[in-house]
Amino acid sequence: MGNNDIQDKMFAEFMDFSIYDKALKLGHNYLTEAMDRHVFPQDEAITNLENFNEPFPKSSSSSNVVLDLLKKYGEPATLPHIGGRYFGFVLGSVVPASLSAKVMSAFWDQCPAMEVLSPIGSILETVVEDWLKEIFSLPEESVVGYVSGTSSAIFCGLAAARYKILRKQGWDVNNKGLFNAPKIRVVAGRQAHSTVIKAVSLLGLGKDSIEWVDVDSQGRVVPESIPDLDESTILLLQAGNVNSGSFDDFDKICLKARGQGAWIHIDGAFGLWAQASDKLKYLSKGCGNADSWSVDCHKTLNTPYDSGVVICRDKEALIDALHMSGAYIVLGKGRDGMFYTPEMSRRARIFEIWSALKFLGKQGLNQMVTGFHERALQFKKELAEAGFDIVNNVVFNQVLVRCETDELTLKTLENIQKLRVCWCGGSKWEDRDVIRLSICSWVTTEKDVSLSVKSFIEARDLAEAKA
Numbered sequence: 001m002g003n004n005d006i007q008d009k010m011f012a013e014f015m016d017f018s019i020y021d022k023a024l025k026l027g028h029n030y031l032t033e034a035m036d037r038h039v040f041p042q043d044e045a046i047t048n049l050e051n052f053n054e055p056f057p058k059s060s061s062s063s064n065v066v067l068d069l070l071k072k073y074g075e076p077a078t079l080p081h082i083g084g085r086y087f088g089f090v091l092g093s094v095v096p097a098s099l100s101a102k103v104m105s106a107f108w109d110q111c112p113a114m115e116v117l118s119p120i121g122s123i124l125e126t127v128v129e130d131w132l133k134e135i136f137s138l139p140e141e142s143v144v145g146y147v148s149g150t151s152s153a154i155f156c157g158l159a160a161a162r163y164k165i166l167r168k169q170g171w172d173v174n175n176k177g178l179f180n181a182p183k184i185r186v187v188a189g190r191q192a193h194s195t196v197i198k199a200v201s202l203l204g205l206g207k208d209s210i211e212w213v214d215v216d217s218q219g220r221v222v223p224e225s226i227p228d229l230d231e232s233t234i235l236l237l238q239a240g241n242v243n244s245g246s247f248d249d250f251d252k253i254c255l256k257a258r259g260q261g262a263w264i265h266i267d268g269a270f271g272l273w274a275q276a277s278d279k280l281k282y283l284s285k286g287c288g289n290a291d292s293w294s295v296d297c298h299k300t301l302n303t304p305y306d307s308g309v310v311i312c313r314d315k316e317a318l319i320d321a322l323h324m325s326g327a328y329i330v331l332g333k334g335r336d337g338m339f340y341t342p343e344m345s346r347r348a349r350i351f352e353i354w355s356a357l358k359f360l361g362k363q364g365l366n367q368m369v370t371g372f373h374e375r376a377l378q379f380k381k382e383l384a385e386a387g388f389d390i391v392n393n394v395v396f397n398q399v400l401v402r403c404e405t406d407e408l409t410l411k412t413l414e415n416i417q418k419l420r421v422c423w424c425g426g427s428k429w430e431d432r433d434v435i436r437l438s439i440c441s442w443v444t445t446e447k448d449v450s451l452s453v454k455s456f457i458e459a460r461d462l463a464e465a466k467a
């Protein structure tokens with residue numbers, strides 16, 4: 001059939017349903033196990049990863065062999081944060097409709113760079129743009145770019161800011177670059193996320209030039225400490241401090257900063273989704289008065305990785321900052337996604353975002369997001385009853401936990417991780433060690449929380465016994 005051996009082989013396997021069937025079955029088995037599996041790979045599984053260390057193979061394999069290897073040595077070494085007792089970082093599970101849409105659309109392999117490349121990608125990106133603006137209560141004129149995550153979304157938002165601020169001063173940064181350009185001021189809270197700082201340096205604005213603003217005991221920018229802003233300033237705020245989960249006071253800060261002409265970017269990686277919760281939306285009140293926003297779908301919305309959005313009030317600034325042209329570009333009547341992202345080609349993550357939102361609807365999303373907060377409050381209550389200190393105000397989905405001494409906190413954390421009933425990471429809060437819990441998986445139930453609290457107690461008992 002084909003013109004050479006490898007083409008023959010691929011034709012045969014491409015249409016061989018048993019391979020995809022096997023992949024699905026293995027995936028499904030994994031899901032079933034992951035609900036209850038120890039939350040961190042066993043040491044042996046990590047050691048077995050050595051099996052992947054081989055020189056680039058001379059000859060071809062079969063898809064079956066490839067799958068079997070991944071199953072045998074890869075799967076045991078995965079982190080099942082798709083289950084309900086993984087509380088490290090800010091991860092989350094996957095909404096079932098989103099996972100199934102990912103599987104099906106994997107066969108489509110769409111590239112939504114241009115409408116002409118994927119009419120379905122283009123229309124869904126347009127539809128979800130409106131939905132997101134509604135969910136987050138953002139200005140009608142805003143546009144959305146679908147990127148790999150918040151790091152990239154922040155970069156895009158700040159690129160738009162940089163372009164616009166310099167443009168207003170008659171400086172086209174695309175043509176002239178930054179050498180000899182008018183200065184751009186960057187003002188940020190002392191607890192801005194490290195990816196925000198990274199974007200500042202990637203864009204050539206210079207970390208050293210950041211004017212730091214003091215924060216309060218929850219990590220929120222103190223409004224009175226913000227210096228006078230002007231038209232050459234980018235103000236960086238956040239919805240959801242990565243440790244405490246706290247929100248800057250947008251209501252108090254944004255209107256004033258806008259009045260002074262500053263460009264405001266809100267990093268709302270996981271926190272902006274509070275807007276979808278009737279109970280929690282007070283936290284992000286006033287966020288619509290910013291200029292750009294960065295949000296993850298792979299965190300709070302529980303879509304598969306990698307998935308984030310940049311939202312920008314000024315369409316022209318975003319498009320011009322991420323400009324792209326070429327004689328072979330075919331402009332569509334509808335949306336050409338590449339104008340809103342740094343990439344030209346990218347995967348159509350929109351199918352997963354649309355599916356999650358279509359499945360959940362407004363009420364489902366409200367319940368899911370509010371549920372994260374309820375589970376966080378349960379942690380706070382049960383851990384406090386067990387004699388742990390809760391260090392932060394649990395306003396959203398983050399809980400910071402401490403024992404009497406840093407030493408005991410660290411040993412307890414080490415034991416929690418070894419017990420593998422649940423997984424949490426550590427962090428520092430006000431110069432002391434803390435155990436950090438992030439609840440953002442729809443799978444997590446009250447029972448998961450209680451089991452995890454038991455594990456905390458056991459871990460502390462073990463630490464105390466050894467001391």
Ligand SMILES: *Cc1c(COP(=O)(O)O)cnc(C)c1O
Pocket residue numbers: 090148149150151152193195196238240241242267268269270296308
């Ligand atoms: C996770 C996170 C980021 C980075 O997002 P990625 O999707 O990992 O790139 C930025 N800011 C905050 C507050 C976060 O929680």
